Each structure stands twice: as structure tokens, then as C-alpha cells.
Amino acid sequence: MDPDGLRDEALAAVAAAETLPALDEARVAYLGRKSPLKLALREVRDRESGMALNAVREAIEAAVAGKQEQLEGAELEARLATERVDVTLPPELLGSVRPRRRGTLHPSTQVRRDVEDIFLGLGYEVVDGREVETTRYNFDALGFPDWHPSRSPRASLYLDDETVLRTETSPAQIHKMESTRPPIYMVSIGRVYRRDTIDATHFPIFHQFEGLAIDKGITMADLKGTLLYVMQQLYGPERQVRFRTHYFPFTEPSMEPDVSCFACGGAGCSICKHSGWIEMGGSGMVDPYLYEFVGWGPEEYTGFAFGMGIERTAQLRHGIPGVRPFWDNDLRLLRQFR
Amino acid sequence: MKVPMSWLRDYVRTDATTEQIAAALSVSTAEVNGIDRRGVPGDLSLFRVGHVLEAEKHPNADRLQLTKVDVGEAVLQIVCGAWNFGAGAKVAVALPGATLPNGLTLERRKLRGEVSEGMILAEDEVDLGTDHNGIMLLDDALAPGMPLGDVLPLVEEVLDVEATGNRPDLLSVYGLAREVAALFDGELVPLDDAEPGRAGDETVNVQIDDYAGCPRYVGRLFRGVGIGESPVWLKARLRAAGVRAISNVVDVTNYVMLALGNPLHVFDFDTLHGGRVVVRRAGPGEQLRTLDGTLRALDPRDLLIADADRAIALAGIMGGEETEVTESTTNVLLEAANFEPIGILGSSERLALRTEGSNRWEKGVDPHLAGPAATLATRMLVELSGARWVGAADVQGELPERAVIELRPERVTAVLGLDVPDQEAILERIGFERVGDGYRVPTWRARDVTREIDLVEEVARFRMGEIPFTLPRRDATFGRLTRWQRLRRVAEDALVGCGFSEAYTPTFVADGDYRLPEPLSSEAAALRTALVPSLVEAARQNVAWGNSEIALFEIARVYPHGDGGLPDERWHVAGVVEGGIADVAWTVEQLYSSLAVTPAVEEGDEQLLHPGKGARTAEGWFGELHPSLLDGAWGAFELDLDALAAAAPEALTYTDVSPFPEVHQDLAFVVGDDVPAAALVAAMLDAGAPELRDARVFDEYRGAQVGEGKRSLAVRVAFGSPERTLTDAEASAARSRIVESLASRFGAVLRT
């Protein structure tokens, strides 16, 4: 027998089957127990013809499986076509609309609104710039030195050499500075990205809120006072704030604000890692480099900037462990945040 | 960096406690993540120097020794398993009652019939090393009974300091000591610059081909090096600092790196071809097998240390295997160099090879440090390995001049909001020198302090707590949400009211208009162009968790192709709901209504939807989810929120409520199945104007009475006029216009 001829004949028959019963008929004829192929396989004595016939069998089986999927899909589509309804009818005529329990806003959105309201009260505007940025706005304009680890593709998510998913919302601040002269009082809120492996405490996406105030005569004391107010609004009126020196590319001097632990009142507990203080993010005085970048004099204005995490704020306020719960979208969790 | 306090206190004299030092460093210098208390946990007085008076084989055990040890006020009998000592040795003894670092408290007890009153200690038993081959042998000059804590660091407190990337000077014990001295007005012990005597004057052949990559190379040659173990104190310090002890020569290089911040390297001098080193870039196709055994293909940008023929080290990152110092090494070439940071960073990233050395070089090490580092290493090598120092070379390019930066005192006040009259004293304590109106920057801060604002920061970090809390004085305040931001809140609240809970799903999907060249995973490889697929996935997980009444929405960006290289980022609002077409149609109607927009609904053919139950509006689509995506009936919608907000009216204008009653009628038309209800209603409103005020379908009927392929749509209509009550004739004229229009446009027949 001629394996190639048999194969071609069988494939043609499978291709010609227009319905599932017709396909089954072809399957029985070419792969069934009494098909010439199966009979021939039983007679095989040498390795070479055995391999040839098995290759034919596999080819026919694959064709049958592919055709079956195609016919079943077509059958489903045909059935769905008969279920057509007039979607332009008023909803109540399309079926019964079940009453539902009221839904919930995501805890991150609840924090976002609180942050917006706090800063609106301070006379800030709320801005959200674009998420896909040029390296010019995401790094160069913000004074990131060449060695800064954030510039590495192992730390940040690049689309190409000059395009990166923003690593902080600060590029929005540069865009704002380019479009208007001070006074600028703004808070930018939105998604930012890091190349992180997903685990309990890491996710490649999180949300930041970053404030920027530029005006004549702004001082570090104003930064301290503003953050004290914001922290007391977010975490309670008894909160204290302290500052630790740090390094950030776009601020000089740079500081990290800590808020006094609201779980233990400063005595030390697991939330504050037994220090009495909880780290809140970054802050500092706007580096004069930024003023020069947008074409202003380095000493016409002074200003401050700070950035914090939305998820972290929600974690601290509600005792949510880790960051995974923020992306699981488990209704058992979401429905707790009424 | 892990900083043993005993080491730090070698360099700074202060009464401040470890806790005070940690707290002050955290505020003004670098964060201290914790204080690790290592070593003996309890009473130190139970640890003594002992003098072995007698040592014999235990009468009942071949592998034990029976000893008599003088511990000062008494002579104790101690059974010991080690044999590396005999009578006359000075040893470390723990008395009964002493608690070891592993928590074990010693007792007087019998071992194979003989009383043992304590323990002769091996280094691992007091956490000073890993060796358990024998007990520690102490200096013969020590007096029996001396507190052991005076001889060995039995207790150590270790600070875990996290320096920021701009402060490579803090990656050293001495650099931190300098800060501690400034913070507590303590004395910084000057570095000992005494060189040991030279035992020869051999030429050390060093050549720098690339001064940009290597501004300085100090090479020193040692002969007669005795490779061996380091003394306990050195091993203990390295161990506390988190570095493994290897051999005296290698341990010296690590010790000096930790002490001063300048990484060093040592070569087995006899393996160097031509007995020389050349600092150059890699040639084409050049390779090097590094100390970790990996054969590495080099890039022409990689800076190398070579000998006369070949690469022998990746400069600043890792040495080569063939020139490694081994047990049989007798002649050693010490390298104390300076490497330019960006090149080291590039090579380290390209080769995915990070070491303690590269971590320091890539941040920029003070080129003036190579000298003191070579001096300290030379002293230690001579002392610890019996080596003879026989030759030296110091090849340098042009080292940068120390900059002088002006600082206006009033500028400090303007930035800080605080007067700092003693700013000069603050700066001088950390190495800045007053010159005219400015300050000369110390070499170890040259990369980081280049502008006046950097000096302001130096002052600020020592006055962090004193800066007051104020708010900006403003001429005017304008705090308000934009219209779009207000509408987003309205949309969020409307959907919550419809029973939807808000989801946050990832930006990344398997495929989209913009792909990540290095995807996070195959499922997170591109930026999404729609939200519904992510919400379907979230719904599927909720089904798996056994949750019911699933209804999820999200407001987030999508990233379709845009002009000029960047995506056209647009905000979408989307939802998935357990139920079906009616539930989602109602939700979409509510959402539109919340924004005062009337949707123009048409049939649609969105791929994600059931082919017979999909609708389109100007802003997006909704319908029943295609049954292949989720089991059971589900609704889904996805709308462009930016377009929806644009369609929302800026302002609503009042229309007078007519005092004249409207006439309500129910009209039923038989039409072909293919005529959408919305098209029929639109045509009615068109034809019935101005008397027809409202029309809404309230019933649909199919059956024998209306015939195959047709249906009856019942519409409630309202006729009226703002000026007067309509007469029957006027209403029926409008009705006739409607009937005629529908008949001619759709072949509709009014049922009577």
C-alpha cells in the first residue's frame, strides 16, 4: 500500500466533511479498527514502514482534531446567531434586571479621593500626566545621574531606548513647569512602574501621589509643615513627623519623612519595626537643576516636592498585608471597603 | 553595610552609646536598619584566659584530653576534645555557668567518669569564626585569669547601615566614623600613614593605557609571603561585617576595603607573564576566566588588568582565576587603584556580575584613597604574613583639583527657613575647608558636592530636627478638581450604585500595540488596548474563589498606537457582570444617565461579545460576553471615558415645565424582526415632532398573530405642547404622520 496516497485521500475526506457526523464517518473510515491503515499497521514487520504508517496516522489524527474544533466552533456560532436579540430595546425588555448589593470603591481609590480632598483644601490642583514617558522627562529632566540604578533596564520597564514606563509621577511636574510659571501647587496621582518580580510585597505597578509647590520664598520649613498637616489628615491628629536625610535625584536637600507609629504610639511594635516611626516616602527641596531645565533662573523661585505610595497608605490605614490584595480583586476583600 | 561597633570605635572617640549613634546616623547620614547584637549573650566575667598546666589523655577515652587549667583564682580540671595544644598553652576558657552564643549554658559535669569544670573554646563556639578543628591558642604573654573579653571581641554590636548611592564614602567604617565624630563632636582618629620598612628596591612594572578609566594605580610587590589563616581578631571582624575569611592575604584586602572604602586586589606575582601589569580596554574576542570559574567573553568597553600577554582581571569587578593567590603563592602583587565609575557600572551590568568591589567603584571612589589603602594593606601584609615589601609603583594621571564652592549664609536661611549661624563649624567638622566666601570640598565628597545647594544640604542634614513646621504664605489659592476628575468620580459612584465593585487590573497583557522588549512574562509582554479581557480574568478568579453576584468595573488607561512614538493614552471605563444582556444594558444606561448623556445604541459586532447580543454606542460597546470566555451568562461593557466626558454637557439649561397636560397613548407596530427598536423610536420622534414629546418601547411580542419574521413593538408616547392643551385633532394628526412615516420607512403596520 502507498502511505502517501492514503494520507492525501484521508486528508481530503476530512477537509470535505461539513458536519460533525460527516467528520466522524471519515474518522471511522480512515482511523477505525477496520480501516486499511490500522490493518496495514498490524501487518508491519519492518521499522521503516512502521514509522511511515505511524506518521500518516498522526497526520490524519491531527487533521481530524483540527476539523472537529472548527466545526464545533461554527456550530456554536450558528447556535449563537439564532439567539439574536434586539439590543436597542430598553433594558427592562431584554430580560430581568436583578437588584444588586451596592458595590464598593477600591481601597486605592478611596485613598486617592482622600489625598485629592486634602490637597484641594490646601489649594493644590490634581494632575495626572502620561504613563509612557520619554527618558528625557522621566530621567534627564529630573537630574538622574548616569549611574542611578533606576536607569537600568533591570530596574525599569523600557519600550525602547528612549521610552520608559514612568518610574514616578514626577514627569507630570516637569510638563506643568514647562507650561506655566509659579505659583505652582499641584499633586500628581497615578500608576508608576518598576521591574519587580511579583511576590507578597512586590508588584511591577503601584500608585504614587507626588506633591509639588513652587513659589517665591518656599522653605524646607514649609515642606515640614505641609507634610505634618497631610500626615495628620491621613493618619490622625496626634501624629508627629520627623525627617531623615536621604538622596533623590530631583531634590536637594532630600529627606525621608517618618510619621510616628499610630499602632503603638511610638513605643515600638511590628508595624514600625520597633522604631516608633513609620517610613512614608521621599521629599526634598526642588533641585535648582529643574528650574534651569525648564528655562527659569535658578533662584527666581524655591519649592518642595514629595512622593508617597497610595497602596502603602491604604495598607497602613486598613492593616492590609502586602500588595497582592490590591491586585487580586477578590470580592471578599473589596466588599469590606464600603 | 554591616559595621562592627568595636571597629568603628577604633576610629572615633565618643561617649555616645550605640543606640544614640544609630539614631543620629539615621537622621543625618544614612539609615541604620538595625543593631545586631552578636556573641556571648550573658555574663562575660565567666570567660577567662587560661593557662594549661597539665594535659594528658583521658584515662577512659582515646579522643579526649584531660587538662588542668589555671584560670586565675583557681585551677580547674577540664575535659577537652581538641589536640592542638599541650601543657603551657594559653587558651580561652568558659567557666561553669557561662552561656555560649548558641544558648548553651555550661555546667560542671562528668565526662567518661572525669569531672569537667568548664570548656576550652574553639572560635566557632564564641561566634568568632567557623573553625572547629582545634581550640583557639592565645598569645603566650597573656596572664591567666584575665577577662577574655579584653582579648577577644566576645560581644559585638553591628550596625546595618544603608548608604544612599551618592555617598560611596559611607561604604567604609572610617567614612562612618567621620560622620559620627561630626554628629557627637567626637575625635576622629587620624589614619596612621607610617609605612613599614622596605626590604628591597625592585621595579614594579605598571602601565596605564587608559587614564580615563584608571586615573591611578598603586602596585606593591611582596616576597616571602606566608599564606595562612588570619588571626582571630581579624576573622572575627570580617565575620561580623558579613565577609567570609579566606586567607591572611585575601582577608587583608577585604579588611582594608571595609575600613577605608577602597577595594584592593592581589595577584600571584609569579603567574604574571613578563612580571608586569597593563591597564587597558579589552581587545576584540578577548576572554577571561574569572575567580568564580566562569569564562567571560569581554567587550571592547570592558576595562582590564592585563599582564604582558593576556587579561588577568576585570578591573574593579573580579580577578582572574589563573593569577589568583593560592596556598602555594609566595610572591604577591598588591593593587590599590582607582577606577572611573560609569565604565565599571557598564561592565558590571553587561556581565551581570556585581561584587563588593564593583558596588563601590560604580559609585565613585576617592582617588586619593589609593595611597592610604596601600599603606594600611602593606602594614598588615608584612605583619600578618611575614612578607617582605620589596617594590612599589604609583602611576597616576591627572587627579581632579579640589573645587572651592561659594556659600552665602543667607542662602542657607532662604532654603531651610532656619538661621544656622554655626554653619561654618558644621562644614569644617565633615572636612570642608573655609576659603574666602566658600569652602574647599574634601576629596571623598568631590562627586557629590559640586554646587552651593549641595553645601546647603550638608548644613541641613545636621539641623534636620530644628527646622520649624510652617505653611507656605500664598497670595492666592486655587484648589479644585478638573471637570474630567469630577466626572470620573460621578462615573465611579454610578457604577458602585449599580452594584459593581471596583477592580484594579494590570496594565500588561500578552499582546498589544506596544510590546516590552524584555517582557515581565509571556502574559505580561505588552500594554493593553482594552480593559475587559483583564476584568474577565478577574471575574474568572472570583468564580474560582466561590464568590457570587460578581460585578466588577475598572477605570484605567489603555495604550493604543499613537503619533510620535508614544501611545495615545486614553481612559476607559469597563465592567463585567454576572447576569446577561439586560443587566449590562441597564448598567450602561445608568452610567450614561449619571453623566447626562443619552446613548445612541446600535447593534455591534465586538469580538469579545456574543454575536447576536452585542451593542455599540458612539463611546464604546456593551453586550453579553461571548460564551467561550466564561461559563454561564455574563455582561460586559467598555467605553472611552474621555469621549463620554466630552459628550457630557458643560452646563444644563432649564426648560419650562409645561402647565398643559400631555396626552398619553400606547401604539403597537408590527415590523420586520430586523428593524431595531431604537431606530423605530428615533423615526417616531422625528416624524411626530413637535407634538410628540416622548416615546419609549414598553413591550415586545412575537407569535402567530404577527407572523413569521416579524414582531410587534408597543410604544408609550406622549403628545403635548408648551403653549396649550392639544386638541384631539392635533394629536391624531401627529399620530398619522408617525404611522405614515414608519410605514414608508420600515413597512410598519399599526395594530388596532
Ligand SMILES: [Zn+2]
Ligand atoms: Zn509601632
